[in-house]
Amino acid sequence: MNDETKKQINERYERELDKGERFWPDTIFKDVVMSLGIFLLLILLATFVGVPAEPKADPSDTSYIPRPEWYFLFLFKFLALYGQLPVIGKIEWLATVLIPGIAVAVLTLIPFIEKSPHRHYSKRVLPIAIMTIMVVGIVLLTLMSEIPTVSEDGSALLGMLQTISGIFIPLAAYILLFAFKNNTRLMLWTTGLAAASMILVSGTVLTLAPEKEAEETSVATTLPDQIVAGQDLYSIHCTECHGDDGSVAVIEGVEGLEGEKITPINSRDVLYTITDSAMNEVIAYGRPNAGMPPFGKTYGGELTKSEIDYIIIFMRYLWDDRFEAPVIKPLFPPLADGEVPSYDVHIQPIVKRYCISCHRAGKDNNNYLMTTYEEILTTGDQAANNVIAGDEKSYLLQTIQGQSIMNPEKPDEELIGVMPPTKALKPDVVDVFVRWVMNGMPQTAAEAAALFATPAPTPTP
């Protein structure tokens, strides 16, 4: 750029300044309004959207689908599509390092690449076209980032469409743009058509893509929630051996561990001397020599790091006398006279805490599973007799009330023992089961409410 052009540019700017405004207060005013608007927007986002809770980092959880931050998603998607290309798709660093590296270098050096002194858009069609296609591509790749390149039925159609809109169309457009670089009209057509077809193909991908089920991960953030979550996990995974209050000293009724002597885990000896992190390790790794299997995912168990933490929090706050438990919601809302309990509100939390530990797949339970409403009513070797609407002889009701079921063919052989085998349910829990079965096992709260027989008002003298 020669001195003459520089002088012209500076004079041109002086003329604009003469027609312009003052930094204070004109320009500053807009800046302040904008910043205040953003501040308000952030407060609204923090208040009404918040920060979604996530489970604790768990390096052993290889089933977690890793995804980068949202502003790198386009690059991630680009890598996935690039990896599908034949031959060069195998040379990973071309896409991970070289192409982004060139892009950043070009972006940085723009003032030295686009050297013409002209600023009006009509005189810089080529650079604007290149940037526009790039930005459209980045936005579309970000939008498509959740969609897999190979669908569940093995069809690669979605992946091909994504590659077309994310790589081939922009590439073709760039080649055409340089071929037409002296013809403004053709460059505009190329840009418009490329952008439109990219949007069209990506739109097709987005509509064709299978509806993704929102993954519900429940994360307990408040202390009461964590204690309840811990108690539920404890009742499923630990009660069988340690008992529902951790007081078991000799294991009974567990295959392979019958008569094994253990330390009661609710004792001071355990709670005062074993720190949280040591307890974490014991639960995760187990005590193989003493018969305790590993529970942490790291060692082949089922529990994540967060879940083990919840169990420890539960143990601390309920058994460790140095901790004071906060107010915790009751397991189920207490029933009024004549009120009928429902599966959703009453039975499910009770079953989860007292029954599922054994009554789930893979345990010794006469094939009676209790993890869902349907299973409770229809599974088991005695499915016909377990739960019968309005019949107090239902095996379920008899066994939880201390009556074991005798084999009708051999009257002195026990068919089903008392349930739960080690410790009887509290009377209010038994009452919930009795009312539920006697009123026909309603599933939802609405169905139960319809059966609510309002007690007749007692006449006052």
Add this chain to the structure above:
Amino acid sequence: MWKNIYLWLDERIGFNDFYKNLLDRPEPKTSWWNTLGSASMFLFVLQGLTGIFLTVYYTPSPDHAYDSVNYIMEGVAFGWLIRGIHHWGATLMVILVFVHMLRVFYTASFKYPRELTWLIGIGLFLTTLGMGFTGYLLPWNQKAFWATTVGTQIAGTAPYIGEFILKALRGGPDLSALTLQRFFSAHIWIIPAILAALIGVHLFLIIKHGESHWPKKED
């Protein structure tokens, strides 16, 4: 009395010089598109302030990071608001800086005499992404952990120096307490220092050259 204090200070500082040199300057007619840069800077300041509050409770160790963030959200008065602003501010800052860059490109404001301002601006854009990348790991939750795992993995695919970059970022072959510690250090000391210095130069250049005018047919 206030007047006397003002006069005393004015004699030593010279408010009038500030007013003349910084505030009472001519500018070409500006549009709302010209507010994106100052809005990005406002977000930088806001992120700095909320970030400082967060470090009061945050602990950069794998054993405590998650719980300390949870405590900020549940236990600290208005902790949820501070963290919420910091979380959403990060997202908004990346968007604003990017859109600001696009605006400068489309109006060709990077041309003579503002080439250096553009170069510094690219530095600002990249350091902003660096802030996002390092900050994302700090809550030490599943999302954070795995995002950093893939992020560092991608950096590690570079030929020859890939393994070195990977180890330098992670502080070892795997994500560990060291990774968290160095991401924390980068997030609160190293990158903000670079960012602040670059913002200073960027601002100086903008004041020196003035904001560019919206390009007209004759430009």
